[in-house]
Amino acid sequence: MATPMENENPNFARTATSFRNFVSKDPDSQFPAESGRYHLYISYACPWASRCLAILKLKGLDKAISFSSVQPLWRNTKENDEHMGWVFPDSDTEVLGAERDHINGAKSVRELYDIASSNYTGKYTVPVLWDKKLKTIVNNESSEILRMFNTEFNHVAENPSLDLYPPNLRAIIDETNEWIHDGINNGVYKCGFATNQETYDVEVKRLYEALDRCEDILRKQRFLCGNTLTESDIRLFVTVIRFDEAYAVIFKCDKRLVREYYHLFNYTKDIYQIAGMSSTVKMDHIKQNYYGSFPSINPLEIIAHGPNIDYSLPHDRHRFSLESDYTRLELFESASFVCELKLIEIFDSL
Ligand SMILES: N[C@@H](CCC(=O)N[C@@H](CS)C(=O)NCC(=O)O)C(=O)O
Missing domain, CATH: 1.20.1050.10 (Glutathione S-transferase Yfyf (Class Pi); Chain A, domain 2)
Structure with missing residues (x-):
């Protein structure tokens, strides 16, 4: 379970993340990278969750991996309990961008952790990568979810050639x-x-x-x-x-x-x-x-x-040469920016 992490600032200590399984492109693995099987729970407020969503979008995994956001304000996660944390809205129209939990019917992210483990004692954080088939949390560490999205789902990604960790x-x-x-x-x-x-x-x-x-x-x-x-x-x-x-x-x-x-x-x-x-x-x-x-x-x-x-x-960033397989449009824009600079140079020298 969660243990205090080494941190020079004792006033702000992060805790280690607990669910550290990996989705793999190997079809025989415990968590094979199948389209439609996984759900990413995020909060749009959270930078760690948003970086996972960003890679999901860049890789074109929207159709393969579903995702949804909790509502932005922390609330009590259980009746007669002090704990405040991420909760789902009561309806899909209540908070723009946030949705009810259509996968598990949970009221809070805490409930997801309770479904996944009966003796969990850590924080109830997002992101959560959820396996709909085994009804459990695969991983709740964003730096690892990023890597899975980058490499393991290429057979179902719309942008498989993009490698953000070459x-x-x-x-x-x-x-x-x-x-x-x-x-x-x-x-x-x-x-x-x-x-x-x-x-x-x-x-x-x-x-x-x-x-x-x-x-x-x-x-x-x-x-x-x-x-x-x-x-x-x-x-x-x-x-x-x-x-x-x-x-x-x-x-x-x-x-x-x-x-x-x-x-x-x-x-x-x-x-x-x-x-x-x-x-x-x-x-x-x-x-x-x-x-x-x-x-x-x-x-x-x-x-x-x-x-x-x-x-x-x-x-003004198009002025740099591009090594990546960026779109032709960007190459064109970058070329026209260079032309503009050349023209300015010519006029300046007149
Ligand atoms: N190690 C985690 C950290 C995630 C994290 O700290 N999430 C915050 C939101 S920005 C959270 O859910 N906090 C809930 C809490 O502390 O109870 C990751 O990078 O995935």
């Missing part, structure tokens, strides 16, 4: 994931839940060193590990897309906003505009959850108004 980039992806996780993905939480000034100061410093490092990398190349989109980009994206709208205020990450980083901001728009990605971002769920579910840091649950950034506005 063998030639694995070393750099692993290294990048590590500092992005510590400094940024988890870093914002460590700032937000710091309970004294010293801890907060240390965590903010670490966060901004990592963001500055991203800006330096993205000045020179389109994505974190080169000019190919990888898993590391999706892992960074889910945090930077929430940054200005939620973390800057609720977690006191206001030293510099993402939209004040020229390259990082353009990069965020670039990724948001990849087909399928914008559907994984529901800012109303994000804001309601972060401002409304953590009474220790926002007891009055008032939701900050701004800044309502439009991530669909143009960006």
Whole structure:
């Protein structure tokens, strides 16, 4: 069961994830990658769950793996019990984007864990990858769900050739994931839940060193590990897309906003505009959850108004050469951007 994880900040310790089985393309495995068999439970508010949904969308697995979101506000998960957590709405129309649990009829994510294990004592987290056939949780660790979606379902994926963890980039992806996780993905939480000034100061410093490092990398190349989109980009994206709208205020990450980083901001728009990605971002769920579910840091649950950034506005990232099998349209756009730059150079020299 869940054990405390090593963490330098004792005020914010994550717990290890408990269900760690793997779906495999091997048809004889315990959890074979069959179309229609698995369901991904998410919250649109949660970055860890959203990164799984993002890979599901990018790989074109919508028809093979069903998914649904809980409602954004934490509620009591059981009568006469203090525990607050993810719950499903009572109807499909009550909360836009959230659905009743059509698979198990559960009222809360906690109930799913109870169905899967009678002696579970850990947290009731999303994402949950559910096996409809064996009626159990396969895995609740997003970093592993990402990998399964990337490689194991290719025979039923609409975009099987997309590899977000290609063998030639694995070393750099692993290294990048590590500092992005510590400094940024988890870093914002460590700032937000710091309970004294010293801890907060240390965590903010670490966060901004990592963001500055991203800006330096993205000045020179389109994505974190080169000019190919990888898993590391999706892992960074889910945090930077929430940054200005939620973390800057609720977690006191206001030293510099993402939209004040020229390259990082353009990069965020670039990724948001990849087909399928914008559907994984529901800012109303994000804001309601972060401002409304953590009474220790926002007891009055008032939701900050701004800044309502439009991530669909143009960006400048097409100027980088593309190594990946991106669409012809993108190649064309990138070529026309280079032409524009050449024309500007010519006019400037006249
Ligand atoms: N290790 C997990 C962490 C997931 C996680 O922390 N999810 C949060 C939401 S953002 C959650 O469900 N928390 C519920 C709780 O703490 O009770 C993963 O990456 O999959």
